[in-house]
Amino acid sequence: MNPERNLVLSSSNKIYLHGEASIGKTSLACQRLQYLLSDSTTADQGILVLVPQRSHATIYQNVVASINSPHNFDLSILTMSSLVRRTVDLFWPLISNISGFYRPYEPPSFLTLETSQYYMGRIVDPLLAKGYFSTVSLSRNRLLGQLVDNLNKAAIIGFPHTEICDRLSEAWVGKDSQKRVYEDAQEAINAFRSFCLQNNLVDYSLQVELFKEMLWQNPLCKNYLTQLYKHLIYDNAEEDPPYVHDFVADLWEDLQSALVIQDDYAGYHSFLGADPNSATRFKSMAQETIHLENTNDFAQQKRNLANIFIDFSKPVEFKVEDIHAFISPANQRARFYPEMLQQIAESIRTKIEDGVSPGEIVILSPFLSDATIFTLKTELSKHNISLRALRPSSSLNDDPIIQTLLFFSIICHPEWEIPIDPYRITSTIAYALSSFDLIRSHLITQEISPKLPVQLPTFENLSENVQSRFSDEQQAQWNTTMAWINANLSVYPLDIFFSKLFGELLSQPGFAFHQDLESGSSTAQLINSFKKFRHAFGYQLDIDQEEMAKEFIKSVQSGLLAATFVPDEQDDDENSVLITPVMSFLGLNKIVDYQYWLNVGSSGWYERLEQPLTHPIVLSRHWQRGRKWTAEDDLAFSKQTLEKYIRGLFNRCRKEIFLGLSDYSETGQEEKGLLLLHYQALIRRALRNKEDD
Known part of the structure; x- marks a missing residue:
């Protein structure tokens, strides 16, 4: 590997580097970046490090921080979305008067995914009242998300957003009523785009279209970017949509050096437009192609095991005990799902007692319910083992910490007149005040008037019979809470209120957030989401702080705003x-x-999510227009997805994989999905070989 390493580090050629995950490609790229930053000959030549997700930028930022005296300071570590937004913002005066905006001489407001869904909701709600989407059994939030996703797909793939309905209808083979749903979706999408143009709102799809169709075609902008960046490091190219590959390909001739990195068997985000086939174009464009492969015995065994796991037709040369040395079920199969979770918790306890670091253990599932996380967290806490949940697509309102912040914000802003479910009041008080239990909390809830706004009673206003049920500690804590509430009524802006609530009350001794690091992170998520919401909401519309804050709280309560906050320092x-x-x-x-x-046993390991308003494959560059999507296509897609997951997970495991098996799933069903069938077939073939021997 030394010649390859030297070539990647110091070559001025354009290199295409590919291989399995975790083989060391990104490490080589980091060393390449270190070389460029330390090389005096590149001091006046800009460097672009392009990554598909913000979280992937951290390792490169750490490289920059580790260099004491770099020669080159002209460095950008960006996702393509960030580059597009910066460029549109910088060159806005160049295109605003020719791009269809109603107020071209005013600056734009850039929408996040969350605020895009909020504004889409303003378009869709009147349509829902008229009976649109009546045959679609989706929550409002998922409906809005799929409409926004359609717009984004059109932009990143490269076709007019007015063709979305036609493309989906052409591929549909079911009842004609579904085509009416596509027509409803097209009408909502067209109305949303018109609304954005009228109010100078630039969502993700508009950013991409403005960049591709206007700025990148403008000589002034194109010359600016081609002169700015002379060296490129492009990591995980397979996880980006094809318009990013188009941009890099156009930039190619003006680059002095380039390193494009691609994972084999990846492209996990195809449902978001990722196109690994499009990324392979750089193999033919590069001057050098390097394939990294781990050749040690264990890596080769994992590779062979993955091959026979995936393909039923391949002969099994492994013994059952050899297979179980890497991927194995529990010693005794559980009957019910909770039993299986207990077995996993016990296995993890044993590993950690044997010296394994908790950070070297991960629990995976195609989906995660609150009940699963709570059960495992409870079981592991019995052994003083901490469990950290990462669910990027979950709603902010799913987090009890966020629910507590929302509860106090509603109580402290009676002018909103937002109702709160009595059960929520009881559970939040019991959670937020450490000395309270559900019984004491329920007693207070019973004293609250059903009229709006919701107002908590002071201790003195409780009946004597109720007061006698509280200890002196509980009385003192309730008085402290009510004193803070009365001193902080109607505080605006809302991010200041959240900061005060966290710092002055909830993080104090005796309250839920005291010495809880996770609560600080969740509060930061909520504050960050509000700031983004305010930027898009308050800039364009003539609305006061009260109304804007109320709209934000209602949006979070509805589950609209997703927890997509990425901290400056990744929590690892x-x-x-x-x-x-x-x-x-x-x-x-x-x-x-x-x-x-x-x-x-779940089909969630490979099946597409229910998406009645969109289709990630039909709305892709490789789909032939007019072709029908059939059951055979669904099965082929499922098998391809399962293969990607198996290879990806095998490559990301150094020692052993444990299968959590139970006769009945979390929902009480007997599940026999493809993953379970592949595993059972693998074991049967291994046993058959043993009998033949």
């Missing part, structure tokens, strides 16, 4: 076991010693 706690969905783990570029797979 080596003292905690990580539990996360499979897709999220594969996107972390993280390798661990031990993996635990849950819901092995």
Whole structure:
């Protein structure tokens, strides 16, 4: 590997580097960046490090921080989305008067995914009242998300957003009523785009279109970018949509050096537009192609095991005990799902007692319920083992910490007149005040008037019979809470209120957030989301702080705003076991010693999510227009997805994988999905070979 390493580090050629995950490609790229930053001959030549997700930028930022005296300071570590937004913002005066905006001489407001869904909701709600989407059994938030996703797909793939309905209808083979749903979706999408143009709102799809169709075609902008960047490091190219590959290909001739990195068998985010086939174009464009492969015995055995796991037709040369040395079920198969979770918790306890770091253990599932996380967290806490959950696509309102912040914000802003469910009042008080239990909290809830706004009673206003049920400590804590509430009524802006609530009350001794690091992170998420919401909401519309804050709270309560906050320093706690969905783990570029797979029988490991308003394959560059999407296509897609997951997870495990198997799933169903069938077939073939011997 030394010649290859030297070539990557110091060559001025354009190199295409590919191989399995966790083989060391990104490490080589970091060394390449270090070389460029330290080389005096590149001092006046800009460097662009392009990554598909913000979380992937951290390792490169650490490289920059480790260099004491770099020669080159002209460095950008960006996602393509960030580059596009910066460029549109910088060159806005160049295109604003020719791009269809109603107020071209005013600056734009850039929308996040969350605020895009908020504004889409303003378009869709009147349509829902008229009976649109009546045959669609989706929550409002998922409906809005799929409409926004359609717009984004059109932009990143490269077709007019007005063709979305036609493309989906052409591929549909079912009842004609579904085509009416596509027509409804097209009408909502067209109305949303018109609304954005009228109010100078630039969502992700508009950013991409403005960049591709206007700025990148403008000589002034194109010359600016081609002169700015002379060296390129492009990591995980397979996880980007094809318009990014188009941009890099156009930039190619003006670069003095380039390193494009691609994972084999990846492209996990195809449902978001990732196109690994498009990324392979750089193999023919590069001057050098390097393939990295781990040749040690264990890596080769994992590779062979993955091949026979995936393909039923391949002969099994492994013994059952050899297979179980890397991927194995529990000693005794559980009957019910909770029993299986207890077995996993016990296995993790044993590993940690044997000296394994909690950070080297990850629990994976195609989906994660609150009940699963709570059960495992409870079981592991019995052994003083911390569990850290990572669910990037979960709603902010799913977090009890966020629910507590929302509760106090509603209580402290009676002018909003937002109702709160009595059960929520009881549970939040019991959670937020350490000395309270559900009984004492329920007593207070019973004293609250049903009229709006919701107002908590002071201790003196409770009946004597109720007062006698509280201890002196509980009375003192309630008085402290009510005193803070009365001193902080109607505080604006809302981010200031959240900061005061966290610092002055909830993080104090006796309250839920005291010495709880996770609560600080969740509060930061909420504040960050509000700031983004305010930027898009308050800039364009003539609305006061009160109304804007109320709209934000209602949006979070509805589950609209997703927890997509990425902290400046990635939380990679080596003292905690990580539990996360499979897709999220594969996107972390993280390798661990031990993996635990849950819901092995579930079809969620490979099936597409229910998406009646969109289709990631039909709305892709490789789909032939007019072709029908059939059951055979669905099966082929499922098998391809399962293969990607198996290879990706095998490559990200150093030692052993444990299968969590139970007769009945979390929902009480007997599940026999493809992953379980592949594993059972593998064991049967190994046993058959043993009998033949």
